[in-house]
Amino acid sequence: MSDGEVVASFVVPVHPHTVLAPDQNPGWQRLRNAYDQAAKTIQDVDADLIIVYSTTWPSIIGHQIQADPNPEWVMVDHDFHDLGSIHYSLNIDADFAHAWNEANHQRGLQSRCVNYKGFPIDVGSVVALTLLNPDQRIPAVIVSSNMYANRSETTVLAKACLDVVKAQGRRAVAVTAMSLSNRMFTDFIEPEADAIHSLKDDEWNQKILEFLEEGRLEDVGQLSRTIHQQIRVQKVVAFKPMWWLSAMNGNRNDLTGSVLAYEPIHGAGGAVVALDPTPSGAGDKEYDEDDVEHYQGDRGVLDQATDNDETTDASIPAPEAASTSGKGLDPALWDPTNAEGSVNTDAAPKPVGAYPHARRVGDMLYLSGVGPRQPGTNAIPGGPIHDAEGTPLDYDVKAQTHAVVANIQRIVEEAGARMDQIVDVTTFLIDMKRDFSGYNEVWAETLGRYGPTRTTLAIDALPTPIAVEMKVIVHLGE
Amino acid sequence: MAKGTIVAGCLAPHPPHLVYAENPPQNEPVAEGGWEQLRWGYERLRASMADLDYDAIVVLSPHWQTYVGTHFLGLPHFEGLSVDPIFPNLFRYHYDMKVDVDLAKAIHDEAEAAGMPVKMMENPDFRVDYGTITTGHLFNPEWDKPLVVISSNRSTAYYSVEVMQEMMMELGRVTRRAIEASGKRVVVLASNSLSHRHFTTESDMPEDMSKEHITSHAMHLWDMRMIEYMRSGQAQRILDEMPEFTEQAIAESDGGGLSWLLSTLDVPSYPAILHGYGTIIGTGNAVVEWPCYAHEGASA
Numbered sequence: 001m002s003d004g005e006v007v008a009s010f011v012v013p014v015h016p017h018t019v020l021a022p023d024q025n026p027g028w029q030r031l032r033n034a035y036d037q038a039a040k041t042i043q044d045v046d047a048d049l050i051i052v053y054s055t056t057w058p059s060i061i062g063h064q065i066q067a068d069p070n071p072e073w074v075m076v077d078h079d080f081h082d083l084g085s086i087h088y089s090l091n092i093d094a095d096f097a098h099a100w101n102e103a104n105h106q107r108g109l110q111s112r113c114v115n116y117k118g119f120p121i122d123v124g125s126v127v128a129l130t131l132l133n134p135d136q137r138i139p140a141v142i143v144s145s146n147m148y149a150n151r152s153e154t155t156v157l158a159k160a161c162l163d164v165v166k167a168q169g170r171r172a173v174a175v176t177a178m179s180l181s182n183r184m185f186t187d188f189i190e191p192e193a194d195a196i197h198s199l200k201d202d203e204w205n206q207k208i209l210e211f212l213e214e215g216r217l218e219d220v221g222q223l224s225r226t227i228h229q230q231i232r233v234q235k236v237v238a239f240k241p242m243w244w245l246s247a248m249n250g251n252r253n254d255l256t257g258s259v260l261a262y263e264p265i266h267g268a269g270g271a272v273v274a275l276d277p278t279p280s281g282a283g284d285k286e287y288d289e290d291d292v293e294h295y296q297g298d299r300g301v302l303d304q305a306t307d308n309d310e311t312t313d314a315s316i317p318a319p320e321a322a323s324t325s326g327k328g329l330d331p332a333l334w335d336p337t338n339a340e341g342s343v344n345t346d347a348a349p350k351p352v353g354a355y356p357h358a359r360r361v362g363d364m365l366y367l368s369g370v371g372p373r374q375p376g377t378n379a380i381p382g383g384p385i386h387d388a389e390g391t392p393l394d395y396d397v398k399a400q401t402h403a404v405v406a407n408i409q410r411i412v413e414e415a416g417a418r419m420d421q422i423v424d425v426t427t428f429l430i431d432m433k434r435d436f437s438g439y440n441e442v443w444a445e446t447l448g449r450y451g452p453t454r455t456t457l458a459i460d461a462l463p464t465p466i467a468v469e470m471k472v473i474v475h476l477g478e
Numbered sequence: 479m480a481k482g483t484i485v486a487g488c489l490a491p492h493p494p495h496l497v498y499a500e501n502p503p504q505n506e507p508v509a510e511g512g513w514e515q516l517r518w519g520y521e522r523l524r525a526s527m528a529d530l531d532y533d534a535i536v537v538l539s540p541h542w543q544t545y546v547g548t549h550f551l552g553l554p555h556f557e558g559l560s561v562d563p564i565f566p567n568l569f570r571y572h573y574d575m576k577v578d579v580d581l582a583k584a585i586h587d588e589a590e591a592a593g594m595p596v597k598m599m600e601n602p603d604f605r606v607d608y609g610t611i612t613t614g615h616l617f618n619p620e621w622d623k624p625l626v627v628i629s630s631n632r633s634t635a636y637y638s639v640e641v642m643q644e645m646m647m648e649l650g651r652v653t654r655r656a657i658e659a660s661g662k663r664v665v666v667l668a669s670n671s672l673s674h675r676h677f678t679t680e681s682d683m684p685e686d687m688s689k690e691h692i693t694s695h696a697m698h699l700w701d702m703r704m705i706e707y708m709r710s711g712q713a714q715r716i717l718d719e720m721p722e723f724t725e726q727a728i729a730e731s732d733g734g735g736l737s738w739l740l741s742t743l744d745v746p747s748y749p750a751i752l753h754g755y756g757t758i759i760g761t762g763n764a765v766v767e768w769p770c771y772a773h774e775g776a777s778a
Contacts, residue, residue, distance in 0.1 A: 060564050060759075061680045074603040078629070079546050085603040110679055116566045118559040120605060148678050184545050186636060187595040233545070233635045266546065 004170040006162070006248055006277060007045045009255075010038050010132070011212070011241075013270030014056050014124035014177050016075075018131060020083040024191040027263030034261035034272035035131040041274060042132060047173045049093060050133055050140040051161060053244045054177040056124035059144035062110025063157055066142040067097040071119060075126045079184075080266075088126050093139035096164060100141065102445070103160035106406050108295040108374070108381045108399075109153065124177030132175065145240055151224070152292040154240050158247030159293065174248040176241035180205040180262075180269030181231035189266065197267035204231045205269040209262055212273045215255035215280045221246035231269075249277060251291065256280040293347065294374055294406070331463050333378070345414035348407050349373035352463045357411045358474075365415050365474035369428070371466045372403030375410075384465035385430065397435040400468050401442035408447075408472055417474050420450045426471040432458035435467055479661040484654065485532050487743040488523060489708075489736065489766040490667040492539065492612035493758040494562045494569030496520065499685055502619065506570040512685030519754015519765035520616045526751070526767055527617075533662040534578040535618065535625045536585070536653065536742075539669040540733025541609030542629040545636070548589065548649060549629040550582040551606070552598030560611045568684060573611045578624035584660050585626065588652040594645070599629075613669035628653075630733040639721040639732065646734040647717075650741020657742075666742050668735035672704055673697035673727035673762035680759065693760035700727035701755070701762035708750040708766050713740045730761070748773045 013031060017024070022032035042050065057064070072089040097113050104111040125142045133140060143161075146153065165172045181201035196202040204227060211220045220227075221242045228239040249255060256276035263270050331352040336344040342356035343365065351357070351368065358367045372380055382399030386392050409419055425447060429435050436456070443454070452472075462469050497505050499512040542549070554577055562569035582598070589596045610627050628649075634642040657664045675693040692698045700723055707715045716723075717740060724731050731737065740746070746768050753765040 057563065060676045060678060062678065064564075076601050076604045078542060078607075079544050079549075081549075081599050081601040081604055082597070085601060114566050116561055116570055118561045118570065119566055120561055120563050122563070146678075148676075183636070186546060186631075186633070188546060188597065233632065 004165040004168055004172060006165065006174050007047055007171045008041060008277070009174040009245055009249060009275040011176050011178065011245070011271055011273040012038065012128050012132070013179060013265055013272070014054070014127060015179075015265040015268065015270065016077045016080055016083055016086060016123060016127055017265050019086055019127055021191070025194055027194060028191070028265065030261045031263050031265070031270050031272060032131070037260055038272055038274060039132050039134060042138065042173050045171070045173070047138055047171050049096060049165070049170045049172040050129065050138050050175060051172055052125050052128050052140060052142045052175045052177055053145065053241050054122050054124040054128070054142060055145045055179075055241055056177065057122035057142065057144040058147045060147060062112065063104065063146050063149070064144040065097045065101050065111060065113050066092055066119070066121070067094045067113035067115040068092055068117070068119060069094045071121055073118060073121065075121065075123060077123050086126050086130060088121060088130060089136065090121065090129055091133070091136040091139050093141050096139070096168065096170070097141050099164045099168065100143075100161050103163045104157065105402055106163075107156050107160045107293070108403065109156055109160060128175055128177045149240060151243050152290070153295050154243040155247040155292050156295040158244045162248060174245055176245050178241045179265070180208055180271055182233050182268045183231065185267040194264045194266060196264045196269055201231045201269060205262065205271070209259045209271060209273065212275065213257045213259050215257040215275065216253045217242070217246045217249055217255055217257075217275060218251045218253045221251070249275065254279045254281055343411065343415040345410055347375055347410040347414065349375050349378065358415055360415065360476070363475060363477040365412070365417055365476055367408065367411055367472040367474070369469045369471050370404055370407045370411065371462065371464060371469045372400040372407065373464060373466065374403065380466055385467050386465050395467060397438040397467050398442050400466060401439045402446070404468055404470055405442070405446045408470060412472075412474060415474070415476075417476055419447070421474050421476060422447065422450055422452045422472055423475045424453045424473040425455075427454065427456045428459045428462065428469045428471075429456060430459060430461060430467050432456075439468055482657040482660045482662045482664065484657055484743065485530050485663050485665055485771045486527065487666045487739050487768040487770060488617070488668070489739065489764055490523070490613045490617050490669055491671045491763040491765070492541070492609040492669045493671065493761070493763060494565050494608060494612050495684065495758050497571060497612050497615055498568040502615065504572045504615070507568055509685045510683070512687055513690070513756055513758060516754050516756040516758070516763055516765060519756070522753040523617070523765050523767055526753070526769070527665065530665075530771060531663060532623065532665050534581055535614070535623050535665050535667060536581070536628065536657070537610055537613055537625055537667040537669055538628040538630060538735045538738050539607055539609035539613065540630040540730055540735060541607040542627065543632055543733075544629040545632050547595030547597055548631045549597045549599050550586050551577045551625075551627040552579055552582060552600040553577060553602060554579050556604070556606050558605055560606060560608045562608045569608055569612070571608070571611055571615070573606065573614075575606065575614060575621055576624040578626050581656070581660050581662060581664070582626045585628070585653050585656040588656040589649060592648060592652050594648065594652070609669050613667055617667060630735065633734070634724065634732040639724045642732065642734050643717065643720055643737045646737035647741040649734075650738045653738070653742045654744065666739060668739035670730040670733055670735040671758070671761045671763045672701045672729055672731070674730040675728045675760060677760040690757055691760070692757045692762060697727055697762055700729070701764070705752055705755065705764055705766070708764075709752055711747045711749045713743070713745045713747065716740060717745065727762075743768055743770065746770075746773070
């Protein structure tokens with residue numbers, strides 16, 4: 001199977017006018033025509049998956065992914081109910097949805113699939129999939145917009161999605177269902193009176209479209225916070241989708257962009273924009289934020305720690321600090337040693353002593369003990385087992401185990417090996433009675449699928465405040 | 479025709495967890511209980527309402543969010559399946575409700591006459607929002623009274639809490655005038671939480687009460703401050719502090735329900751009855767009754 005890829009991307013408007021009332025306003029008709037043109041492009045590029053990130057599906061508990069294979073209902077817009085109803089019967093790729101959900105967990109994200117009869121598919125998703133996929137021939141997947149998610153969480157969400165696109169060899173189309181400026185008129189207007197809400201909103205929209213037409217998607221992502229402050233109604237519908245779409249395209253500035261239409265919908269900025277991954281050579285990459293690979297739990301809405309079971313502890317120090325619990329209880333971090341056959345990677349946490357991440361001998365690869373600490377920040381998904389004072393904390397062994405497996409995978413792949421070549425694992429737990437069940441559950445979902453032998457031991461402590469560590473042996477031969 | 483009367487006003491929050499925990503036959507998921515303090519609070523509210531004679535319930539829910547004006551359900555009957563898009567694991571409720579269209583239209587017309595952008599919602603396919611359904615069930619599980627359902631205009635998000643409150647105070651005044659003119663006896667409900675910062679994770683068993691608490695001490699202080707104003711008859715102070723409360727406690731009063739309720743009750747100076755307080759996935763929720771029936775002349 002060839003590696004999957006994003007073969008096209010689109011920005012599309014969310015309001016129902018393009019489905020229900022294009023004939024009432026020439027601008028709405030032009031948006032509809034652009035939608036039809038985008039649908040044809042999707043057919044022409046032989047896409048086999050449409051991925052929709054919708055700003056009109058807010059979520060609180062991480063991100064939600066639609067996993068009902070055939071959601072059917074009637075959608076009526078909360079504001080524009082007088083335009084009529086949209087009957088939908090969508091073709092959802094439930095297998096992809098579940099795989100994406102699992103990939104999210106592997107990267108430290110909170111997410112879940114939803115599969116309930118009568119689930120209210122949001123207006124943005126219904127409009128997008130009705131027009132982009134009119135015969136519903138191409139399977140789709142829809143993800144929510146988490147109201148608390150920041151840039152790193154949204155970026156990692158895209159990278160987890162790409163993990164699955166590549167693993168499944170899919171030809172995917174990435175779609176953000178969104179307005180540009182989303183400030184609508186607060187009074188009722190006749191269709192012919194529609195216009196962008198203000199000159200300022202129009203000017204910002206024009207600037208965004210200029211960037212997109214030049215393929216400078218990452219630049220728009222970098223401007224997201226400013227754009228949100230300038231031309232967006234605050235709270236749920238933030239300008240997050242550009243973070244997601246940029247990461248889906250490798251955070252690039254040299255895509256080939258095309259603005260198919262830009263028109264007002266009740267004052268909001270509606271645009272259909274096509275982004276071809278073919279390099280245009282136009283944009284310089286200026287990526288000045290961390291290229292986050294793994295979610296560290298830094299939503300920081302209130303900038304304070306809570307003692308709930310979130311995946312990380314906000315008291316964990318900044319990346320510059322070398323400790324996981326502060327106060328010097330932890331060993332210093334070392335650069336990995338580099339003797340012959342050593343395998344080291346920046347994608348795995350630094351050692352706590354003078355040793356490599358792994359070492360190759362003949363066709364065997366031996367990994368040093370791998371824990372859940374995160375590369376770069378040293379944070380512990382699921383939280384540390386004790387605080388800076390040494391007081392025991394509640395922690396999530398499942399999240400820690402997922403993080404261990406993810407670290408193992410990075411080291412194994414750095415060595416050019418595969419997870420299914422792991423032949424033996426020794427696991428160390430600091431609390432067998434408390435943690436075995438959760439650890440065992442994650443094992444079954446991850447390493448257990450590859451069938452290595454396994455030994456699980458209870459020990460008194462590990463060098464850092466973690467609950468689980470694994471020692472792995474890989475056979476590199478076929 | 480006799481002058482219409484508001485017999486009671488209530489703060490009646492709508493977290494679907496409360497319906498889930500109760501296991502009513504209309505809801506598909508099954509729970510092992512949970513959030514009893516609040517559910518017992520609703521029980522006390524229902525007992526308080528049991529002997530009251532009233533014709534209709536008027537509710538403003540922040541989950542029917544409209545950006546273009548204020549809308550009113552405008553058909554006599556709605557039924558269907560309400561699935562919470564955020565907590566679908568907890569709330570998949572089969573609803574069947576009646577609407578007092580005459581009263582809804584009367585409030586609509588009064589608001590229109592006052593210059594407010596308003597619209598009747600007359601699409602039969604419309605799915606009633608889960609906030610209305612949850613509050614409707616918890617307040618009156620028999621569903622034997624018709625409702626008037628008012629949307630939540632998102633003026634806080636568009637402008638500011640101050641602008642929202644100005645609009646909601648006007649909406650409250652026209653609601654009161656329309657009720658008085660209708661000759662009906664009415665209960666008014668604001669369907670919203672107080673502090674509204676959620677946890678972003680959920681226990682494997684959502685009703686695991688060992689995980690439930692307020693998200694921060696600051697949220698607790700704000701909730702208690704507002705409740706004390708309610709209990710001591712200082713509604714005006716609630717309104718005065720609404721901008722700070724709404725912004726600092728990320729309060730669900732941003733949807734306008736509480737301001738509208740207090741305005742509809744003519745900013746009561748008599749004490750409200752606190753029937754219960756508790757947290758739900760970290761948010762602060764109070765079940766509160768303003769017993770207008772005991773203070774005739776103090777409101778409509």
